[in-house]
Amino acid sequence: MNLIYEKMYAYEERIKENISIKVQLLFTAIFLLVSVTVYLARFLDFSIKPGVAYVIVVFIVLVLMMTAISAYFNCKAFSGSEFNRMPYATKIQEYYEGQVQYNKEVEIYNASVSEDEAFTLIDPKNETEAFIGRALSACATHNALVNEKRSRLVFKAFVCCLLSCVPLVLASFIFVAYDMDTSSPRKEFSIRDRHVAAQLARLTEEVAARSASSTVTALENRTTLLEQALIHKPDETMTKPEKADAAESKPKPEPPTKPSAPLSRMTYDDASGASSRSSK
Known part of the structure; x- marks a missing residue:
């Protein structure tokens, strides 16, 4: 048993x-x-x-x-x-x-x-x-x-x-x-990642800030150039009239006369070899 x-x-x-x-x-x-x-x-x-x-x-x-x-x-x-x-x-x-x-x-x-x-x-x-x-x-x-x-x-x-x-x-x-999956590739939207979205928003703000600062710098440079151009432009305009006035106040010279042709001369030879010249 x-x-x-x-x-x-x-x-x-x-x-x-x-x-x-x-x-x-x-x-x-x-x-x-x-x-x-x-x-x-x-x-x-x-x-x-x-x-x-x-x-x-x-x-x-x-x-x-x-x-x-x-x-x-x-x-x-x-x-x-x-x-x-x-x-x-x-x-x-x-x-x-x-x-x-x-x-x-x-x-x-x-x-x-x-x-x-x-x-x-x-x-x-x-x-x-x-x-x-x-x-x-x-x-x-x-x-x-x-x-x-x-x-x-x-x-x-x-x-x-x-x-x-x-x-x-x-x-x-x-x-x-019925395609009820939120992560389906056939959907027009996707799942939002908050961390990634925050990083993208921060990057966008940084790019916008940098572009704005570069735009402001470019505008400042252009303004400086325009100011310099405006400062130097009146001097040029002032100097040009002065030159014109000086040219107007100076008397005009007499017109030149055409030179005349020289006169011909008769030359006589003497026995001693000297020459006596007389002009007619």
């Missing part, structure tokens, strides 16, 4: 491990459902079709409610269960040695009393095997009851998780069919 009890105990241990694996898988499924639901809620657009958006909100609420119930049952199946375990091997060895010592004490006691008052010796091996059989039977029975309870909780959690997929699928279909 101990062999049968041992197999039943090991079977319940495997059932316990399988249930733990199912619980972990359900936690993963719940996390995925919540992630998709949060995405739908986060990027849901209310500006274009608010009626459709409110329908999606109703489905989102249903999904969150069902996933919350599923997580509650799954948490109860995951924790709070107590399983019976076999005693430690050292404890069983101590129990066996205690029976051997008991037989020794019984022999000493029986030697000092009559047969009517004597105690019967026990078989330590049979007693230990019987104890192990009782322990295995009690542990296997208790663990089976606990596994049945956990299985029912896991089943409820799985049903709630499966039911939450129905409104999630409907919400996702409507979300995609």
Whole structure:
């Protein structure tokens, strides 16, 4: 019988491990459902079709409610269960040695009393095997009851998780069919990043301030040039009339006379070689 009890105990241990694996898988499924639901809620657009958006909100609420119930049952199946375990091997060895010592004490006691008052010796091996059989039977029975309870909780959690997929699928279909995503590239607007917008506004102000300062500097330079031009222009206008007046006050020179041609001269030669010239 101990062999049968041992197999039943090991079977319940495997059932316990399988249930733990199912619980972990359900936690993963719940996390995925919540992630998709949060995405739908986060990027849901209310500006274009608010009626459709409110329908999606109703489905989102249903999904969150069902996933919350599923997580509650799954948490109860995951924790709070107590399983019976076999005693430690050292404890069983101590129990066996205690029976051997008991037989020794019984022999000493029986030697000092009559047969009517004597105690019967026990078989330590049979007693230990019987104890192990009782322990295995009690542990296997208790663990089976606990596994049945956990299985029912896991089943409820799985049903709630499966039911939450129905409104999630409907919400996702409507979300995609009506293009309710605020970050969709087909929308004429995009999500506004406040930090980026603030940086752009600050950069625009700096560019405007620099351009304004450069414009003011250019205007000042032009004004300076005009002032300098106006300062030097009257001097030129004043000097020109003075030159004209000076030219008018100066007397005109006499007109030049054409020079006349020189007169011809007759030359006479004397005997001495001197020449006497006379002009006619």
